[in-house]
Amino acid sequence: MQQTTEVTAATYKDRIARLQAAMKEFGLQAVVLEPGQAMLYLTGVRWGRSERTFAVVLPAKGEPVWVLPGFEEARARELIHVGDDIRIWQEDESPYERIAQGLKDRGVGAGAAPARVGIDDGLRFFIFDGIRKLAPRVDYTSAAAVLKQAGVEAVQPPSRQ
Amino acid sequence: MNRRMFLAAAAAGVTNLGAQRPSEIPDAIRNLRPMTAGVQPITDEERRARLDKARRLMREHKIGAIVLEPGSSMFYYTGTRWPPGGRTFALAIPASGEPAWIVPEADQQRAQQAVRMSADIRTWTESDGPYKRLVQVLKDRGAGSTIGIEERVRFAVFDGLRKESPATGFVSADPVTVGCRVIKSPAEIALMQHANDVTIACYKAVFATLREGMTNRDVSEYIDAAYRALGYQGNALVIFGKYTAFPHGSVQPQQLRQGDMVLVDDGCNVEGYQSDITRTTVFGKATPRQTEIWNLERKAQDAALAAAKPGATCESVDAAARKVITDAGFGPGYKVPGLPHRTGHGIGLDGHEWTYLVRGNKTRLEPGMCFSDEPTIAIYGEFGVRLEDCMYITENGARMFTRQSIAIDQPFG
Numbered sequence: 092m093q094q095t096t097e098v099t100a101a102t103y104k105d106r107i108a109r110l111q112a113a114m115k116e117f118g119l120q121a122v123v124l125e126p127g128q129a130m131l132y133l134t135g136v137r138w139g140r141s142e143r144t145f146a147v148v149l150p151a152k153g154e155p156v157w158v159l160p161g162f163e164e165a166r167a168r169e170l171i172h173v174g175d176d177i178r179i180w181q182e183d184e185s186p187y188e189r190i191a192q193g194l195k196d197r198g199v200g201a202g203a204a205p206a207r208v209g210i211d212d213g214l215r216f217f218i219f220d221g222i223r224k225l226a227p228r229v230d231y232t233s234a235a236a237v238l239k240q241a242g243v244e245a246v247q248p249p250s251r252q
Numbered sequence: 253m254n255r256r257m258f259l260a261a262a263a264a265g266v267t268n269l270g271a272q273r274p275s276e277i278p279d280a281i282r283n284l285r286p287m288t289a290g291v292q293p294i295t296d297e298e299r300r301a302r303l304d305k306a307r308r309l310m311r312e313h314k315i316g317a318i319v320l321e322p323g324s325s326m327f328y329y330t331g332t333r334w335p336p337g338g339r340t341f342a343l344a345i346p347a348s349g350e351p352a353w354i355v356p357e358a359d360q361q362r363a364q365q366a367v368r369m370s371a372d373i374r375t376w377t378e379s380d381g382p383y384k385r386l387v388q389v390l391k392d393r394g395a396g397s398t399i400g401i402e403e404r405v406r407f408a409v410f411d412g413l414r415k416e417s418p419a420t421g422f423v424s425a426d427p428v429t430v431g432c433r434v435i436k437s438p439a440e441i442a443l444m445q446h447a448n449d450v451t452i453a454c455y456k457a458v459f460a461t462l463r464e465g466m467t468n469r470d471v472s473e474y475i476d477a478a479y480r481a482l483g484y485q486g487n488a489l490v491i492f493g494k495y496t497a498f499p500h501g502s503v504q505p506q507q508l509r510q511g512d513m514v515l516v517d518d519g520c521n522v523e524g525y526q527s528d529i530t531r532t533t534v535f536g537k538a539t540p541r542q543t544e545i546w547n548l549e550r551k552a553q554d555a556a557l558a559a560a561k562p563g564a565t566c567e568s569v570d571a572a573a574r575k576v577i578t579d580a581g582f583g584p585g586y587k588v589p590g591l592p593h594r595t596g597h598g599i600g601l602d603g604h605e606w607t608y609l610v611r612g613n614k615t616r617l618e619p620g621m622c623f624s625d626e627p628t629i630a631i632y633g634e635f636g637v638r639l640e641d642c643m644y645i646t647e648n649g650a651r652m653f654t655r656q657s658i659a660i661d662q663p664f665g
Contacts, residue, residue, distance in 0.1 A: 142597075142604050162499055162592035165632075169503070181586050182594040183611040212408035213337075216401045219410070220424050233411050 098135060100172040106133050107149060107173065110241035114151040114209070117237045120199045121150040122209040123190065125218065129211055129234075129243045134173045144186035144218055147174075148193040156193030158186050187221030194226060209234030276470075277477045278461045286483035287450050293523050294331065294439055299369055302329055302432055303345065309428045310347035316395030317346040318425040319386065320402040321409060324601040325429045327524055330369040340382040340409055346393035354385050383416040390417070400425030430606040434598060435620035440525060441644055444600070444622060447484075447527035448642065448653035451519045454478040454486065455531055456664055462514065462535055468492050468506040471516070479520050486520025486527075496532065497636035499593060499628055510536035513635040519603065526603045528624050529654060530640030531663040538660045545629055546660040549637040552576040552627040553656065556595050556609065560623065560643060560650035566613035570595040573627035582629065589631040596624040599642055621645045625652075 110133060114122065124130045124147050126138040134155065138145050145163070148156040155174035159167050161181045171177065178189040200206035206229040210219055223231060306329065310318065320326045320343045322334035330351070334341050339356040341363065346352075352372040355363035360375055367373060374389060376382040390399060401410055402425045414422060436444070458474045468490040479486035491498070492506040496515040508514070512535045519527030532549075534542055552573040559572035573595045577583060583590035594610035597603075599622050607615045609623055626640035639657050643650040655665030 142602075160593075161586055166498060166500060166502070182608075183613075210407045210411075212406060212411075214407040215403065216405045216407065216410055217403040217424065217426075219407050220401075233408060235408070 100135075103133060103135050103173045106242065107155070110149060110237065110243075111151050113237045113240040116240070117209070118204070119151060119207050119209045119232070119234070119237055120204070121148050121194055121197055122211070122234045122237065123148055123194075123214065123222065124211045124234075125214045127211065127213050129238050132243045133241070134171070136167075136170050138167070138170070140215075144180070144190075144221075146186070146190055146214075146218065148190060148197065150194075150197035150199070153197045156190075156197065158189040158193065160186075185221070185225075187218070187225050190222050191225040194222075194229070200226075200229060205230055207232060209237050211238075277474060280461060281457050281474055281478045282481055284453065284457055284478055284481035286481070287446075287453060288483040291446055291522060292439065292442065294443075296331075296369070298437060298439060299329060299331060303351065303369065305432050306345055306428050307347050309431045310345075310400070313400075313427045315347065315398050315400040315423065315425070315428060317344050317390055317393060318400035318402060318428050319344050319405060319409075319413065320425075320429075321405045323402070323404050324524070324605070325402050325404075325433070328429075328433055328601055330367070332366050332368050334363075334366055340376070340412070342382065342386060342409065344386060344389045344393075344395075346390070346395050349393045352389040352393075354382050354389065356382070381412065383412040386413060387417045390420075397421055398423060400428055402429055426606070433600055434606055435618060436600060436622050436644065437620070440600065441620075441622070443522050443525040444527065444642070444644070445653055447520055447522040447525050448529065450479070450482050450484050450522065451486065451527040451529045452654055452664065454482060454520070455488075455516060455529065458516070459514075459531070459533065459663060462508060464508055464510060464535070466508045468501075468508075471508075471514075475516070482520075484520040484522065486518065488516050488518040491515040491517075491636075492535075494633060494635055496638075497588075497630045497632045497634065499630065499636070499638070508535055511539065512536075513542065513637070515636065515638060517638065517640065524601050526599055526601065527653075528599055528603050528640065528642060530626060530638045531657060532637045532639060532660075533657075533663040534660055542635065543660050545631070545635075546637050548577065548580050549627065549629050549639055550657065552591070552629070553625050553639045553641070556625045556627060557643060557650050557652065560609075560617060560625070560645060562617050562619055562645055562647060562649070564617050566607055566609050566615045566617065567611050569609045569617070569623075570611055570613075573625075577627060577629060589634075590629065591627050592630050593628065595627045598622060599624055617645050617650075619645050619647050623650075625650075 143160045145159045157177045161179040180186045322336045342354040351370040353367045374385040471490040475488040491501040493512040495502040496513045515532045517530040556573040559569045596609035598605045622644045628638040630636040641652045641654045657663045
C-alpha cells in the first residue's frame, strides 16, 4: 500500500470502484472521509487537518464530492486528481451544508432503502456533529469494515472493538 | 495563519534538513542565547479552578459529563500529554465529582505516570474494551442522559460509547471547553507573551541572514535552528515572490531574488501556549506598488486592532479590516485580489482555536480573549502581504503582544 507519485488517477479510480462495490455489500450509500490514511489511499490527496473542514464524500454511485475552504481552492486543485465536483465554503459559510448537500445530490436517502452513511473512524466529532444536525435522518455508522474490505489498511484503531 | 498542522501531516523533511546540514547555519543564529528563564507553568491550583468552571458550565448547559481524548483540552484541564491516535485513552470530567481516566492495560505503567488531577484510573483490557469502563464512570458519577463530546474526539470513540450506552444523548462539549478556554488568565497571557517574544527574537535573527539565492527551505531550516538555540520548538512557513499571494504558499521551489517579497509565518509554543506571527518584507528595494500595498495592509491591521474593544462583536473586527481593503478597490468579500480569509482566529493552546474574527460571528469580545490580527492582501500573479500580530483584549481595548511592523523595510518595531 505504498504511496508513490507513480500511482495514477486510474489507480485511484480502481480503488474507489472497489470501495463502491464494498459499499453495496455493506448497504452504505456513501462514505465521508477527512484527510488521513483512507483519503490518501483512495484519492491520493494528502492534506493537513485544521479547524477548517476539508472532506470528501465518496458515494456508492457517482463521482466524489470534495468540500474544502474557498481560499485553499487553488492549492487543493493541484492535488485532486479524482473527481472535479469541488464545493468550496467561504469563511462565514457552513462546510456541513456542502457535505449534506453532496450526500443528497448523490442519492443518499432518495430510495426506499434506509439512508446509511459510513464515517471514517478518525473523523473528528465536530464534523460529524455538523453533518448529523443537517441530515438527521441518516444512519451514521463506522466505515472501518467497508474501508478494510476496499483495501485500506487501518491505522491503529482506538480499541479492538 | 498557522502552518504547523500542514507540516506535521506532510511529515516533510523540512524540519530535519537543519540537522543534516548544521554547518551551514550561521553563527548569528547558532549563538542565540536560550530564552528559557522565568517561565511560570500553569499551576495545579489554576487547573482546579478550570475544572470548577467546567463543572459550572456543564450544569448551566445540562451536560452531565464531558469526554476527552488526548489533545489541547485534556492538557488544559489536567496538564496530561499523551500521543493522539492510539488506543483509547480518555478522560471523563463529570459535572459532579472527580474526573476519571480510562487507560489501556497495555500502556498502564506509562499512563500511571502521565495522568494528573485525579487518581481514579480505570484500566481497560483487550477483552472488555474501553467503553464499558467509560460508561461505568458516567454511571458512578450520576452523569445522566446527556454527555458532551470534545470537538476532536474521533468518531470511533463516540461510536463505541453510543453502542455501549444507546439511551444517552451525545452533544458537543464546546459550550464547556470553549467556554473555559476562550478567556485567558494572566498566567496564560504571560506564557503567550513569552512565546511571542521568542518568535520575534527568532525572526529578527533569521531576517538578518537573508541573502540572494537562498531557497525558502533554507530559511525554514534557519528558523528551526534559531528556535532550537532559543530553547524551543517552532517552525515557519516561508514564501518568496509571487507565491506570497497564496496564504499557505506553494509547493513550487523558490529562490530569493532582489525585489522579492518575503513572508514568514508561524510560531512556537511555551508550556503549550502558542505564538503565531507573520512578517512580510521585501528583499532589496521595494517598488512603489509593493510599498503602497504594504502600507494598506498595515492600515487594515490597525483598523482591526482599533475595533477590537470589549463588547464589540467578532464580526465587526473583521468588517473593520476588510473595509480598509475594500475601500482601496479590492475584494469585495473574499474575492481576490483582496482578503480571501477571515481577519483572525483565537489562539491559546492551539494555534487556531475558538473564537474567530469572521463575518457572522456575533460573539462579543471580552477581556482575556486572544486573537490573531492578520488581514492578508492577496494579489495573484503579483504578491501578497500579511502582517500578523496577536492581541489580547483588556478592559481598555486590545493590546498587541508584539510591536507591529513599522514599514516594508522595517519589519520589526
